[in-house]
Amino acid sequence: MEKHPGLMLLRNERLLAGIGMEDGSVRLLRDVRTGIDYIANAASAEPFRLETDAGFSSEFESFECRRDDTAPGEARISLTWRTRSNVAVHGWASLAEGADSLEFGCSADNGSEERLLSLEYPIIPNLKEITEGGEDDYVAHAFATGLKVRNPLKHFVHGETGWRYAPYPESFSGASMQFFAYYGMNKGGLYFAALDGEGYAKWLNFYKNAEGFLEASFIHGCEEMGAGKGIYPVYPVRISLLEGRDWHEAADLYKAWATKQNWCARGTLAQRRRSGDTAAWLHDEIGAATFGINAGSDRTLWLRKYRELIPTPIFHVLGPDWTNEPQTFYRGFPGGFDDWFPTRFHAGNLACLREMGDKFAPFEFDYLYRFDGADGELGRAAAQKMPERIKSIDAYAFPFLCPAHPYTHDFHVRRDETLQRTDDVDAIYYDISANNILKVCMDETHGHPVGAGKAIEEAYRRNYADTKAAMEAVAGQQVPLGTEMMNETLLGVIDYYQARAGGQPAAPLEGWPLRELLKTGVAELIPMFAYVYHEYGAVRLDGWGKLVEEIGSLYYFTVARTYLWGGLYELNYEYSPMEALDGAENAAEDHYYPFEARGYAFSEERALYLAMYARLRTGPANKYWAYGTMLKPLEFSCPRLRMDWFHYNHGTKSKEYNDSGELDADAIVHSAWRYEKESVGLFFANVGKEGLILRVRIEPERYGMSGMAAWAYGQDAHRPAAIRLDRQPSGETEFDVPAGSVVVVELTI
Ligand SMILES: [Zn+2]
Structure with a gap:
């Protein structure tokens, strides 16, 4: 047997792992069947990093490790590092008989007067290329709702590009789910996951280290910080071997665990639809969405124009300009109750929406608070205290309320219950809220432990649930709750979310740290969150579009992809004017952000393209x-x-403002869906101007189906046209996809 001097080994017929006897760092990780060694030799490595108020350190005074094979059928190594300041860091790694995955756990006993802030363990250092030159290597990460980067060893930059600190649950600057994968296509790879069903604060990191290799690590937040208080994560970290079957392989592993967690306990949307446990209109009737149209100024001309061309109801997240004191993007927002009421919705807008059957939600910065406004003193006492060293790309430089303070809860519930009573809203929307904020509060007077990732997470969930219940009691019906971005931990309370990554590079915000890679196609959006959770809910609004020629032809692709990935396309009016109707657009003076005039004309042709997808969404594809x-x-x-x-809908001082370019993408956007056990729909959207003939291997029996038929949906025809399928005995199937149309091949039992 091959010798590995200086290493303690975990070995079975699938996997070989080695841990350094001198320092406990992970030195060897081998897929025994393929012979792939994932870790480079002879590079230095750190076994753990302990964070205190003084910073991060992996120094220790003594180290011991021992075999600890106590569970039957499982090999286990236990490690203990003792620091100069009397902290004992414990780690363990185990490998079960026949398993293709390692499990890791850790804790820190704090015998010092120092505060422990976090513990980074395990660290899988010095990951090297898997395929030749790394050209077919990818990292797929639950950053935002899923991004995939080709050849990260080449494109990630130490200290810059990569996910050095990806907080969870925080899907603006970190991760919406607890897994990522590094793999070489059709060769092999590694799946990394934390299996925590309770929402503890953690970081899922994948970055380039100082040695020039890739490194994967997990950081566990300290739930209660203070002298003598340790860190005790209750969940394992799992690292599994992959075959390299793209990111879906990792997502399948994760989904098997994730859909059994509490956040899916309400059941699938289809089940909830049947039991009346969801707002059916949001899922059944809405064909498209808008975001940021002024709530407080007459916008009925535009609202009517959209509906003239789009035959389905539209869901509008109206802009923030409806509060008593201004709620803006550049000069202030409300504080306490009296800053919000009485509201200032333009009555004509609401009457127009209701008359047409559209639905609306008001926009709220629900956790931002003007501390010199109404009830400023109450707000100041409840202010969230961020740590001094923030492990995120975001600085969180806003005056947030701590969700765990009793005032925050009561104010949140009372405000929106009142809003429901005074303005009969259809839904509610929260910006810069639970999904974008670090789950930590360092305040010592709020009644929660200092640090407190889980307590903060639970407080957000409780505040949302109690507010929603109060609104629904007033409304006598379901009131959908929406947020900026989405995290799995909140699936049980959030009905829809706004994302922008689908519009990249012609969109801002999440995804921005990888914007340059997104512009070249090295980084791309993947529907990771939808793949794991779509049938459990939270409708995605995405696209960041406008109905004007000037935004370019990427529009057609983005619209198609948004719908084919299960979302609603969103027209966005936050940072720039609406489309010019008869030469007139809305004035900056009315708006909550001082945008520059444009004069780009409304395009009927683009509205009709969107209308086709709206009809599909509410009709045959629903x-x-x-x-x-x-x-x-x-x-x-x-x-x-x-x-x-062309990207002009953002802050005029942002780097990406007025940026433009070209992007190569497939002429056919494709997705595959199953509806319960009933049928499978294979969608092919031609986003170009020329008809195409596709040749696709389709095997109904793979899905337990036998019947097969196809239709094309075009912009002009209001009825589908039958599509001829030319099938070979092998399953190879040829069919036409007319320009600009969507073909669905439906497989039935
Ligand atoms: Zn607090």
Whole structure:
């Protein structure tokens, strides 16, 4: 047997792992069947990093490790490092018989007067390329709602590009779910996951280290910080071998665990629809969305124009300009109750929406608070205290309320219950809220432990749930709750969320740290969150579009992808004017952000394109796109298209303002869905201007189906046209996808 001097080994017929006897660092990780060694030799490595108020340190005074094979059928190594200041860091790694995954756990006993802030363990250092030159290597991460980067060893930069600190649950600057994967396509790879069903604060990191290799690590937040208080994560970290079957392989592993957690306990949307436990209108009737149209100024001309061309109800998250004291993007927002009421909605807007059957939600910065406004003193006492060293790309430089303070809870519930009573809203929307904020509060007077990731997370959930219940009691019906971004921990209370990554590079915000890689296609959006959770809910609004020619031809691709991935396309009016109607657009003076005039004309042609998808979403594709389970897409070849884009809908001082470029993408957007056990829908959207003939291997029996038929939906026809499928005995199937249309191949029992 091969010798590995200086290492303690965990070994079975699938996996070989080695831990350094001198320092406890992970030195060897081998897939025994393929012979792939994932870790480079001879590079230095740190076994753990302990964070105190003084900073991060992996120094220790003594180290011991021992075999600890106490559980039957499981090999286990226990490690203990003792620091100069009398902290004992414990780690363990185990490998079960026949398993293709390692499990790790850790804790820190604090015998010192220092505060422990976090513990980083395990660290899997010095990961090298898997395929030749790394060219077919990818990292897929639950950052935002899922991003995939090709050849991270080449494109990540130490100290810059990468996910050095990816907080969870925090999907603006970190992760919406607890897994990521590093793999070489069709060769092998590693799956990294924390299996925590209770929402503890942690960080899922994948970055380039100082040695020039890739490194994966998990940081566990300290739930109660203070002299003598330690860190005791209750969940394991799992690292499994992959075969390299793209990111879906890792997502399948995660999904098997994730959908059994509490946040899915309400059941699937289809089940909830049947029992009346969801607002059916949001899923069944809404064909498109808008975001940021002024709530306080007459916008009925535009509202009517959209509905003239889009035949389905539209869901509008109206802009923030409805509060008593201004709620703006550049000069202030409300404090306590009297800053919010009486409200200032434009009555004509609401009457117009109701008359047309549209629905609306008011926009709230629900956790931002003007401390010199109404009830400023109450707000100041409840202010969230961020740590001095923030492990995130975000500085969280806003005056937040701590969700765990009793005032915050009572104010949150009372404000929105009153809003429901005074303005009969259809839904509610929260910006810069639970999904974007670090789950930590260092205040010692709020009644929660200092640090307190889980207590903060639970407080957000409770505040949302209690507020929603209070609004629904007034409304006598379901009031959907929406937020900026989405985390799995809040699936039980959030009905919809706003994302922007689908509009990148012609969109701002989440995804920005990888913007340059997104512009070249090295980084791309993947529907990771939808793949794991779509049938459990939270409708995604995405796109960041406008109905104008000037935003470029990428629009057609983005619209198609948003719908085919189960979302609603969102027209966005936050940082720039609305489309010019008869030469007139809305004035900056009315708006909550001082945008520059544009004069870009409303495009009927683009509205009609959107209308086609709105009809599909509320019609024949509804059971898949609103209620379906996303399946791994089929593989086939299709031409690439070069699409242009122009991004002007953002802060005039931001770096990306007025940025433009071209992006290559597939001419066919494709997705595959299952609706319960009933049927499978395979969608092919042609986003180009020329008809294409596709050749795809389709095997209904793989899905337990036997019937097969296909239709094309076009912009002009209000009825689907039958599509001829030319099938070979092998399953190879040829069919036409007319320009600008969507073909669905439906498989039935
Ligand atoms: Zn607090």
